[in-house]
Amino acid sequence: MPVSDSDSETQFRDSLRALSHPLRHRDDLDPLIESLAGARIVMLGEASHGTSEFYLWRAAISRRLIEEHGFDFIAVEGDWPDCYRVNRYVKGYPQSGERAETVLRGFDRWPTWMWANWEMVAFAEWLRKHNAGSPGRPVGFYGLDVYSLWESLDAIMQHLRHNDPQSIPAAERVFNCFQPYGRDEQRYARHTAVSKHDCADEVIGLLLQLARRHPPFDSDPEGDFDAEQNAHVMVSAERYYRTMMAGGAGSWNLRDSHMMETLNRLMQHHGPDTRGIVWAHNTHIGDARATDMRHVGMHNIGQLAREEWGSQRVRLVGFGCHRGSVIAGGHWGADMQRMALPPSPEPSWEGTLHAALGDNGMLLLDRVGDRREFSTARGHRAVGVVYDPRRERGNYVPTELARRYDAFVYLDETRALHPLHIEATESATPPDTYPWGF
Known part of the structure; x- marks a missing residue:
């Protein structure tokens, strides 16, 4: 049966x-x-x-x-x-x-x-x-997340003022590029979709600047890692908000790929057998x-x-x-x-x-x-x-x-x-x- x-x-x-x-x-x-x-x-x-x-x-x-x-x-x-x-x-x-x-x-x-x-x-x-x-x-x-475009820029500026003034011009170029959008991610994404002008080169330039320099951080032994990771967040966030306007799976995949990249950087930061x-x-x-x-x-x-x-x-x-x-x-x-x-x-x-x-x-x-x-x-x-x-x-x-x-x-x-x-x-x-x- x-x-x-x-x-x-x-x-x-x-x-x-x-x-x-x-x-x-x-x-x-x-x-x-x-x-x-x-x-x-x-x-x-x-x-x-x-x-x-x-x-x-x-x-x-x-x-x-x-x-x-x-x-x-x-x-x-x-x-x-x-x-x-x-x-x-x-x-x-x-x-x-x-x-x-x-x-x-x-x-x-x-x-x-x-x-x-x-x-x-x-x-x-x-x-x-x-x-x-x-x-x-x-x-x-x-x-692990990708949303903090402005907060990461603020954190970088604060780090540089106290620890690495020579890198401030690179951060200011990013700040000046984003300033017209008034900390509104949607406004930035809409504008770049029409004008084809974005801030990608500026945020990548800031990341490269921070990756080349490793000044001492007296009050925070992870200060240089924190600043560099904030720059990585900005690179991904800038792409994320532009990609979000197109719809589909692109922005989701970019977000989770960023999470995975951040996890890998944390594993590397903490050393072997982490x-x-x-x-x-x-x-x-x-x-x-x-x-x-x-x-x-x-x-x-x-x-x-x-x-x-x-x-x-x-x-x-x-x-x-x-x-x-x-x-x-x-x-x-x-x-x-x-x-x-x-x-x-x-x-x-x-x-x-x-x-x-x-x-x-x-x-x-x-x-x-x-x-x-x-x-x-x-x-x-x-x-x-x-x-x-x-x-x-x-x-x-x-x-x-x-x-x-x-x-x-x-x-x-x-x-x-x-x-x-x-x-x-x-x-x-x-x-x-x-x-x-x-």
Whole structure:
């Protein structure tokens, strides 16, 4: 008698139950940590930019990788200048700030809640304490993203005024080229699309100038690296905003290629045998070839890292949840809102895992072999910074789970992130149970 679809689905749920590991406490991470311990690069995802538990579990995994296996830095889906201020704070550099909360409030580009949140405050305070008590090289915190065109120029100008006045003319040429656009990326992109005149030569010239010179930075041992990386960001950002006007996959691919190039520079900066951790959305760290992204010519940092470093040295960990609440905006630039996250539909990966487990769990996907059920595409929730729960069914990416990730962390019910930048009528004090076990 042939097996019906319902029988097949029941068997698959039984397989999920048999293969899953429970996840309630930090010690439950043991099987996952063991599977990640030998990697050079571990990428930890998230299914939204506004879910508390994604940040907390990524922090718990990262803490164990740092404490038990000597990982050297964390690189996140954030702007370089803002994240570098966090790097200075967690390493205790001079004039780096007295409290993580103050430093993280400096993230003022929308969506501010991605990094200016209490979950990050707790982790940054732990990392500073860890670095202060460790005899080896301190663990760093850096940004991989490409958006900070003006902020990177400001950071470069500040560095040069204090440390390398001879290079200021190169930075001023860049400043003068961009000045007519009033720090408006869209205006710059529109103008260059029509006039065919851009600032590419100026930003490349600044990068070459900084790459040739390595002056001492008395208050910051990474100062020259920071200045040069800001110049790399400007080169990529200038191209990104021009490419964005053309539409298609070009700007996405440029952004993730920049992330990969930045990750490689961080690996080189930290020396031989360096080991790094990446925090970014699932759409960036989950191998694009296992989704419908491949059909429109899109790649991402997870795919690029596997291709460049090899799948044995790169481990990709996806995250997902069934229901709860989330912080997001109704449109780009909108005020943040705490929104309901509806239950995921049963055919999706999250809905299937809810039906099978009904609780938090982990799947070590590199151990399922060639089992067809794990290589069959199902919808996998992806919530961005812009979200509308009424259009929930449009937020599912067809995904071959075992090809996209090496492991998957499933959380049955989650809570919204706790932003630092909130309405004046709300309490600005830490939320209940802060700092969440750190």
